Amino acid sequence: MRRLITTNMTEIKLTVQAPTLVNRDFVKPTLCGPGPCDVWPSVNEALTKPVISPICDEHFYVLDDIRAGLKYVFQTNCDTVLALSGSGHGGMETVINNLVGPGETLLVAKRGFWCERALEMAKRYGINTITTTVPMNETFSLQQLENELRKHRPTALFIVHGDSSTGIVQNLKSVGELCQRYGTLLLVDTVVSLVGVPFFMDDWKIDAVYTSTQKAFSGPAGISPVAFSDRALNKINNRTHQPPFYFDVKLLSQQWNCYGSTRVYHHTLSSPLLWALRQCLQEVIKETLPRSWARHAATTKHFLKRVEQLSLKTFVPKPEDRLMTVTTVVLPKGYDYLQFSKYMREKYNILIFPGIGQTVGKTLRIGLMGVNSTIQVADAVADAVAGTLIALKKSSL
Amino acid sequence: MRRLITTNMTEIKLTVQAPTLVNRDFVKPTLCGPGPCDVWPSVNEALTKPVISPICDEHFYVLDDIRAGLKYVFQTNCDTVLALSGSGHGGMETVINNLVGPGETLLVAKRGFWCERALEMAKRYGINTITTTVPMNETFSLQQLENELRKHRPTALFIVHGDSSTGIVQNLKSVGELCQRYGTLLLVDTVVSLVGVPFFMDDWKIDAVYTSTQKAFSGPAGISPVAFSDRALNKINNRTHQPPFYFDVKLLSQQWNCYGSTRVYHHTLSSPLLWALRQCLQEVIKETLPRSWARHAATTKHFLKRVEQLSLKTFVPKPEDRLMTVTTVVLPKGYDYLQFSKYMREKYNILIFPGIGQTVGKTLRIGLMGVNSTIQVADAVADAVAGTLIALKKSSL
Numbered sequence: 001m002r003r004l005i006t007t008n009m010t011e012i013k014l015t016v017q018a019p020t021l022v023n024r025d026f027v028k029p030t031l032c033g034p035g036p037c038d039v040w041p042s043v044n045e046a047l048t049k050p051v052i053s054p055i056c057d058e059h060f061y062v063l064d065d066i067r068a069g070l071k072y073v074f075q076t077n078c079d080t081v082l083a084l085s086g087s088g089h090g091g092m093e094t095v096i097n098n099l100v101g102p103g104e105t106l107l108v109a110k111r112g113f114w115c116e117r118a119l120e121m122a123k124r125y126g127i128n129t130i131t132t133t134v135p136m137n138e139t140f141s142l143q144q145l146e147n148e149l150r151k152h153r154p155t156a157l158f159i160v161h162g163d164s165s166t167g168i169v170q171n172l173k174s175v176g177e178l179c180q181r182y183g184t185l186l187l188v189d190t191v192v193s194l195v196g197v198p199f200f201m202d203d204w205k206i207d208a209v210y211t212s213t214q215k216a217f218s219g220p221a222g223i224s225p226v227a228f229s230d231r232a233l234n235k236i237n238n239r240t241h242q243p244p245f246y247f248d249v250k251l252l253s254q255q256w257n258c259y260g261s262t263r264v265y266h267h268t269l270s271s272p273l274l275w276a277l278r279q280c281l282q283e284v285i286k287e288t289l290p291r292s293w294a295r296h297a298a299t300t301k302h303f304l305k306r307v308e309q310l311s312l313k314t315f316v317p318k319p320e321d322r323l324m325t326v327t328t329v330v331l332p333k334g335y336d337y338l339q340f341s342k343y344m345r346e347k348y349n350i351l352i353f354p355g356i357g358q359t360v361g362k363t364l365r366i367g368l369m370g371v372n373s374t375i376q377v378a379d380a381v382a383d384a385v386a387g388t389l390i391a392l393k394k395s396s397l
Numbered sequence: 398m399r400r401l402i403t404t405n406m407t408e409i410k411l412t413v414q415a416p417t418l419v420n421r422d423f424v425k426p427t428l429c430g431p432g433p434c435d436v437w438p439s440v441n442e443a444l445t446k447p448v449i450s451p452i453c454d455e456h457f458y459v460l461d462d463i464r465a466g467l468k469y470v471f472q473t474n475c476d477t478v479l480a481l482s483g484s485g486h487g488g489m490e491t492v493i494n495n496l497v498g499p500g501e502t503l504l505v506a507k508r509g510f511w512c513e514r515a516l517e518m519a520k521r522y523g524i525n526t527i528t529t530t531v532p533m534n535e536t537f538s539l540q541q542l543e544n545e546l547r548k549h550r551p552t553a554l555f556i557v558h559g560d561s562s563t564g565i566v567q568n569l570k571s572v573g574e575l576c577q578r579y580g581t582l583l584l585v586d587t588v589v590s591l592v593g594v595p596f597f598m599d600d601w602k603i604d605a606v607y608t609s610t611q612k613a614f615s616g617p618a619g620i621s622p623v624a625f626s627d628r629a630l631n632k633i634n635n636r637t638h639q640p641p642f643y644f645d646v647k648l649l650s651q652q653w654n655c656y657g658s659t660r661v662y663h664h665t666l667s668s669p670l671l672w673a674l675r676q677c678l679q680e681v682i683k684e685t686l687p688r689s690w691a692r693h694a695a696t697t698k699h700f701l702k703r704v705e706q707l708s709l710k711t712f713v714p715k716p717e718d719r720l721m722t723v724t725t726v727v728l729p730k731g732y733d734y735l736q737f738s739k740y741m742r743e744k745y746n747i748l749i750f751p752g753i754g755q756t757v758g759k760t761l762r763i764g765l766m767g768v769n770s771t772i773q774v775a776d777a778v779a780d781a782v783a784g785t786l787i788a789l790k791k792s793s794l
Contacts, residue, residue: 009687009688009690009691014472014686015474015599015600019466021462021466021682022462028449031450036450036668039448045445050425053428053430055430056426056748058423061421072413076413086482087482087664087665090482097641121642124641124642198409202413220669221666222669223667244518245518246518267485268432268484268485273670285415290407290409294407345453351450353452
């Protein structure tokens, strides 16, 4: 490439000199925390596909493909389905601020770290927040939720389907019907559950849902799929409050051509993330959803068996409450969770996480998701846990 | 990979069947619109680097490198420098909602499409908006800005440095001093100017700035560098309003360790976009900022000469007001801008854009940026423009 130089510019004095960025080599660990997860090889390739420009047909085809794939993974026939240009936290904020306005009430089924985030977000918009809670390692009963809905008749109920901070999956069957009975919209976090655990947006009458791509999707973070029911859409079309421009689903659904008539420019989408998400969806379609769910269940059940053989306890007592993507494991007295995780990385190059929020010092968080949801990886992690138990017993107990 | 199947799950009946996503081949055009631009080969490679996890040292090194590189390209010694997980529009919204609260006043120097966006965003937060305007192809004088600042003493002034909708670069020298005199914060859009055009955050006393990576950076969209002055930081620390959680620079600067003491988890950053941005910065550092500015100026001046030889007019009359990344060209009477752009793509596989907003039907928008800022690409585009002028004259005039 020929680079022309005009001398006057190169003589400009800079205030800040160029830094030196050192290229450090590192051996990537196997990512077996609650996320980010390793990516599918095909998704890694997809990241380098040609840049697509927002005014070209190629761009529109990719958006249409993504919407079709998302309808499949969310199991919905609703039209308001798209991917937000941001992380899962962006999805969380979008679902809340599009559906609940200042002065309206959001009931949060509070357990684990992510509900705290939802509460913090809601308060920033002047939303009245109410919480109902359960012990960290239990799920909400329909009865408890109904009592709160009856008492407060909130605009919306926020609940987490798969909770990576506690390793719990919340049974959502009948929660949607309950919400409809009390005129409440049902908002669901599926960041760490979707594609790994059965989920049926339409059948379960869920009004708004968001997820992330760096968990069971085995893709890169930075793009957050969201879906809204027709009830939710009705609220969006008739609300009096205005969400932030960047998160406004009314505008985003026009950019994503959700209703088959508009391709209105809203912001520039990230080409590599679009290609990557499309490829994640191709992987799910190739395997099929039921087989993906079955694989995650089989892998995690195998891992749980291995953990039991090591005489370790799982943090979640009831088998039916255990999340099949992220497992929480309790160490015997005397072990330090942070030290344990560090040793796993240093000795075995396997990355697992200690607890977060309420679960700090109470559990390890081990994710077997997406490309890492295999018996081989489960065995490798279990072997490393066994080795670490012995090594740290000698040195620290 | 061995995939275990438990039969009960694979027998679950799906509501929505798997779609077929057709893999379509297409020949990517040379991207010579106002963005997205083509990416550096090294940046494309960087997209596939190993996933880095938010609790690992490798992750922190990358964030530190990015901050060092951003301080260089923004030419600032301020500490509140980081990259937002979103597009340039996310950067725009962040800069506004972190610094201007409900009931406070934002003065918008209104010319072109992006100012309309800034106004739309500001209104959503209950901010009082005031505008001052100039003809589409002119810049603001200090006198005009001072009159408005004196009259309204706004909390902040929003102004666009490089405007891709009109092809204008706004001289910002002394605007910062002026703003300080009236107690006003200066917010600047450098989406299409940074790295391509000289910019000095500290010298010009700018309080908040954001940019995009898919323009002169020649990287992927989806991550938006932002920087805040100490005056702006003071406002952030003492404001009474709360911006959206996702955009809160107070929290983000803790995640990015802006002040050397915290690595607080806020949201999961996009690993490929972090690697890509780091590599974009490596490219600028390798070339140096002054040489990058000089190359963009030389390329665009060469292109302007070629355009004049075709007897075409530029949309911006004064040479010093012309943006050296995106050039706006006026076609002779009788040509249709949309048809012209389409023909350029179909015949020459070069993507240029027609006008947007106020400039629809008034100009072509041709970007020679980043990896495409070379004499060869400029000549190829000029040759294609010449050919299209002849072809469409025969067929349509």
